[in-house]
């Protein structure tokens with residue numbers, strides 16, 4: 001057999017039509033040598049509120065500035081008639097502003113306000129929308145408001161697509177709700193509120209959600225977007241970032257304690273993605289924290305992913321703030337360390353503990369099963385290890401089972417990286433987060449990146465990566481193919497790589513600051529990119545253990561003479577199958593033989609199928625868009641097997657997942 005296969009691999013195959021000659025490749029898989037387990041956390045998700053991923057995205061709230069807390073209190077609102085912004089007697093101390101609608105002074109005049117939403121308020125005919133508001137009447141009687149969903153651009157007789165009346169009674173603040181059922185689908189609508197009685201009314205926390213949220217949660221998530229996450233079957237959910245954790249200055253940093261408890265009383269925070277790129281500037285981008293740590297933990301649980309929160313280490317964003325005094329002095333870190341300890345209690349603590357009780361009061365008495373905690377995002381220099389050390393010490397003492405993720409800085413190599421890896425080893429971090437947004441050549445050259453990593457040190461978390469095409473910085477097929485190729489190296493090294501998350505995850509088509517991203521959306525629809533399908537193919541075919549796979553006795557890493565192939569193999573001992581992933585990054589089809597050595601039976605392979613991802617009409621720069629969401633989708637076909645061998649041809653520029661039973 002060996003001789004035959006060598007003959008095959010040396011044999012030149014003339015390819016019909018193309019007139020190209022390419023030799024065959026034989027991949028040998030040692031079925032009898034299952035190696036490292038593939039961690040359940042291996043393929044996961046990175047979530048950050050960038051590109052309107054949270055407010056205006058996954059978080060299904062449709063009202064922007066619902067608590068009137070933006071620096072300009074009425075940003076996002078048009079007010080008309082007699083509207084004041086007040087704070088006296090506000091119901092929520094951390095969100096102290098509310099509006100008072102009073103009589104406009106004439107029978108023919110109106111008082112009210114309407115909200116523009118995030119790039120519009122979008123609603124669909126046939127769906128229900130839950131409006132809610134905290135309200136009171138300052139004089140203590142009864143006041144009426146009319147709530148409408150409108151299409152301001154309608155050419156019809158009316159702009160009003162849904163309406164309902166609400167009576168507000170008495171001086172005490174109360175929550176009122178009603179349901180709106182639009183008569184038409186509108187992408188760029190508005191929520192409009194009229195005062196409909198002479199008596200004034202005070203309004204606070206004006207909210208509008210689709211009734212049909214993910215899993216039906218009231219403070220819920222957009223169903224189509226959450227479903228896309230669930231469909232990946234991720235093993236990990238990292239949140240809430242990203243640089244958003246750090247803050248340009250300390251008060252802007254992400255503080256998880258501000259994101260839990262009653263949603264009405266979570267204070268607003270800046271979002272650095274408002275101003276990071278002046279060429280894509282979004283003055284109305286803030287964090288409402290409606291999607292907070294409780295919701296992240298719940299989402300992780302509901303999509304079957306291990307939660308991986310990341311916390312501020314006492315450093316502000318080192319890109320944005322060069323002032324050494326902007327960071328927390330090392331001897332003043334205690335409150336930050338306490339936040340980390342309290343987070344573990346919030347996630348896992350008994351309901352008799354302070355933070356465990358809060359979790360229970362929010363609806364989840366059972367622990368969330370937190371096992372991993374990242375401390376620091378993209379940090380560098382000695383400032384980082386000197387701050388991380390006391391966190392690790394305290395965490396080990398209080399919660400020795402929690403695995404700590406440290407950072408290797410913002411780049412895939414270089415001084416910062418070379419300094420931090422040994423530091424992470426010294427501090428005995430359990431995992432080290434690596435980030436690489438890199439061009440095509442980098443991905444092509446990194447197939448063997450982890451082959452020689454230290455097996456005794458911390459494990460790797462490839463925490464942010466994406467192929468950023470040179471001058472072609474969008475979600476084209478070629479980027480996804482190269483990510484797939486690179487990921488074979490993660491998988492082959494599953495003994496050292498325990499987690500990997502593509503980044504960023506979401507982008508609103510009208511509100512993005514950073515691309516490429518995995519899922520794009522507008523207010524009504526969403527689209528999975530080619531990169532999404534790569535992630536999904538890996539996560540749903542991760543197997544249980546790595547199998548040795550070689551070509552000419554060498555790992556297949558896109559090296560010289562390997563036909564531009566990258567490959568990895570796993571066995572799935574639960575599903576009872578072998579899975580071989582091969583990316584052909586070359587311009588020519590490659591005749592391919594998968595040979596399984598060490599199988600016990602004589603004709604052991606009974607069936608095979610392949611799932612491929614390839615460029616439509618060979619267009620490597622093709623992408624999936626909202627208008628054409630299915631240009632690049634996985635396609636499945638059956639294949640013939642013979643004995644312990646599968647012979648096939650892998651088309652040029654194609655990622656293939658072979659599943660053999």
Ligand code: AHR
Nearest residue numbers: 242243244377378503504
């Ligand atoms: O993913 C976008 C940003 O890239 C993240 O916030 C940061 O960690 C990295 O620089």
